[in-house]
Amino acid sequence: MSRTSVFLLTACMALNGMAQLLPVPSDNSVDLNRGWGHVVSVQGMFDYNANSVYNELPLAIRRGGYLGTDLRERSRNALHAGRNAAGNIIEGRINWTGPACFEALPGWRPVASIAHHDVRATRFTEDQYTLAFFGNAEFENEQAILAPSAYEEVRYQTIGAGLQHAASGSYVRLDLVRGQAYAAADVKWASLSTGEDGRTLRTTFLGDYYASDTAGGGFDRTNGLGIAAAARWNTKSGPGEHAVDLGLALEDFGFVVWDANSVRIQQDTLFTYRGWEVENIFALDNVNIGEDELLDTLGLRYETGAFTRLLPFRASIDASIQLGGSWRLGMGVEQRNLPGFVPQVTMMGSRRIGTRTLLAATASYGGSGALRVGLAAKRRFGKRVLAELSTPHVPGFFTGRTRGLGLTAGIGFAF
Template identity: 55%
Template sequence: MHGQVVLPSDPTVDLNPGFRNAIAVTGLFDHNANTVYNELPLAILRGEFLDRDLRERSSGALRAKGNSVGELIQARLQWTGASCWGDRSDWRPLVSIAHHEQSGLSFTADQFDLAFFGNAAFEGLTASLSPSGYEQIRYETVGAGVQHTKGSYLRFDLVRGLSLAAVNVDYASLYTGEDGQVIRSSLLGDYVASDTAGYDLSRTNGLGAAISGRWSFTTRPAEKTRFSIGVEDLGLVAWNERSVAISKDTLIRYEGLRVYDLFALDAVIVNESTVLDTFGLRYDHGSVTRLLPFRVFADVVVPVSEDWRLSVLAEHRHLPGYLPQLTAQGSRVIGRRTMLGAALGYGGFGGLRAGLSMKHRFGEHVLMTLSTPQVPAYFTGRARGVGLFVGIDYGF
């Protein structure tokens, strides 16, 4: 599934399962949001000046709470070999390597306004900064398993953790006095991150293991309606002893700086170290074990006619801001080499999305798949979310 609705299997369009070897290369990018228009993250990505009109349009579209933004990036290379289990000829070995980058953010409208406008508009008011959360993780997997010709598979992966940053805020608020001289903030939350000394791909900051699998079945042998349930990347990563963590349950009151002797300013030390000590923001160092952002899913494929299929997918990801997502897709076989599909989805990090999918077989050895979950994103910056899935399968 790769995070998007992929077209169902079809014996006419797909590669012949009789090939002794098959190589699959897939790439996925998926950005989604339930309130923030694409024009804002696109301007940030381009390094453009964020004018006030753009910021106000984005702010006006927000909910008081429950705003979410998320992003998924994945690249995978998989080899599937010939059957080698005698009577179990439907099962084939597989080896897979993959790179993953996932992030999820849940925030309030007041958090957005504080970040993009400052606290002047909150004079005499209390800004609500919770509930909110954020997680960004990068990791790589290498694994092996078995795959059935009907779509079931089981794979065990070793996980190499590259970087992690996670924030969970149960309660937070910020009060700004009417004259701006008094600021009160309360906070209940925690933060954890992998080694902050570097995040390049050559640095290993954690090790772990994960399991992925899919069980595809019919209720009766002759039944054509096919059900599937599965999980991706269910596992743990132990981040090394250079990881940092902090947990706070505190109230901070700021009333400015008092200087009692103008001729002794050299004795007033205001630097990073003293600020960290004053507000109790020193990190604890040590290893941390956390769950991967696993995905669980269930789907059903119903043959409507010889050429038409109806697919319904329900899924959930273990990331801040992600809600269960439901997607329905209709697909049709055209000729003997092509399948097209159109989908409507709701949930996840965003709202309603309209997508298109296509796969085409070139000759007998190559199958190419293209899919996007949000077609309007390619025509207007006022859409929410954008994505693309590309897959190439080669049988020999």
């Protein structure tokens, strides 16, 4: 999928609170009337985050062309000696909520959902960045530390059905998962030592790499199957107006069995390279340094076979309280099953304006990034249409010298 189409997909799909860390709080006067029989919503999210590399670098990579030394240097100066992380999530979902129709479960409405997920995340070291963007020359007579580091990229689609409690919004859903593509590297230890004048390259490596069928990972491919569950439990705690709204949520908690054409490399090796060994200096034209020879030398031949991996599930807990009038304050903590992701804490303050608009401001810290400041808004158009728009990091739209950029949008239609 091209970058443009990814962007189009992201932009075309509106977002919904289910996919957000901290949903824009419900408000009886702004939200769609719960009395509508059917609600169809289209949701989409793009969220990029990093805790060290400035946005200007991935944006420049996306734009293409030459990446200047200053540009790369600025992000290098911002790297942490310990954990450096980055990740992006692209999700789109179509959701249907039907009228309550279960005699045994009055107050529960059927829900059905189709979603696409494209998730990437990485954890890397300062030296890895230097090696990738500046080369190994400056490590002459030194050792570049390349671990611990990890990378995961997974694309999958889900289709599922469940129940949603009409009054509280709590829901439970079971999804069938179609695995499209997967690649993950987990490097527990790795280093590269460059000898004086480049006469020796010595690497140590302990890690593994798993990937789905290398024949292709396009939208037309099904390289794995699995199941997943999603649930959210909303409740209130405390008396009356000042009751605290609590929510616990789990999304995409499941697994995919990637098929037998999947590949893996597991390495625990130390390799010293002093140059390609040539039999005769006068017969260099006969030296064949092809891909096969290189793979054999480095021991990078794949093994094939099925494997099972957990999805990049998301677990969260959130709480909000009405402060009086139209103000509300919330807080949430989220964790995702992704490399480099640490618990992300989000604070949110919101205010209803009039009867159809709600504005919110967020501040979050953690995840794949650092401190982010965002805005969110939802507005009802007429009685049947509710639109939401939010970004987790407003500065990302105005400067490249910040970290994180995202947009969520969604629209719901009731009938």
